[in-house]
Amino acid sequence: MTIRVFKAADEEQHLVWAEVYCPGILDSDNEYMDGETIQKMAYQFMKDLNLRNIDVQHDNQLVDGACVVESFVARKGDPDFIEGSWVVGVHIPDDATWARVKKGEINGFSLEALVNKSPTELEVEIPPVIHGRTSKAEDHEHEFYVSYSDDGKFVGGVTNSVNGHSHAIKRGTATEEINGHSHRFSFVESLRSVS
Numbered sequence: 001m002t003i004r005v006f007k008a009a010d011e012e013q014h015l016v017w018a019e020v021y022c023p024g025i026l027d028s029d030n031e032y033m034d035g036e037t038i039q040k041m042a043y044q045f046m047k048d049l050n051l052r053n054i055d056v057q058h059d060n061q062l063v064d065g066a067c068v069v070e071s072f073v074a075r076k077g078d079p080d081f082i083e084g085s086w087v088v089g090v091h092i093p094d095d096a097t098w099a100r101v102k103k104g105e106i107n108g109f110s111l112e113a114l115v116n117k118s119p120t121e122l123e124v125e126i127p128p129v130i131h132g133r134t135s136k137a138e139d140h141e142h143e144f145y146v147s148y149s150d151d152g153k154f155v156g157g158v159t160n161s162v163n164g165h166s167h168a169i170k171r172g173t174a175t176e177e178i179n180g181h182s183h184r185f186s187f188v189e190s191l192r193s194v195s
Helices: 035-047 095-104
Strands: 004-007 008-012 015-021 067-073 085-091 108-109 129-132 141-146 154-159
Touching: 015 035, 015 108, 035 067, 035 085
Parallel strands: none
Antiparallel strands: 004 108, 008 015, 015 085, 067 085, 129 141, 141 154
């Protein structure tokens, strides 16, 4: 399981887009999939018409009216998504759930699936500090900086100061809330396998 942070949103239409799973990037269970497996999974999801199987935090309580309205595998040169990733766009008509998305309480997709596992040794290069940009919240965004321990465990991070405030980062997909808002961010793209 891994949480793929929303990369785009249309507030007026209550739509969000993000990768569901990316090839060669470790998830939170220290597992990964190759592009071929991801493509098969994405196509099977559509063939089985699982478009409304959307819950929050894997609680198996379907979100009222939420539906996958776009699904594709990102191609080479895609400006927004990692090549070979399964990407979905989800419409969230429920106002209460949409408010949680806007506030940053719900900030990405997490795949729940039964899979066949194959033991594989994988080498991943983790830079001492990973840097990027947060999503926009309120009227601004931040630069973020996160780090890992020598044994690969997420340590945390911080954002730069914008509009007189910064945010602490204590978990992997969202900043801590300051001034009534938080920001989403993604850094796992930097953790691709090197073998």
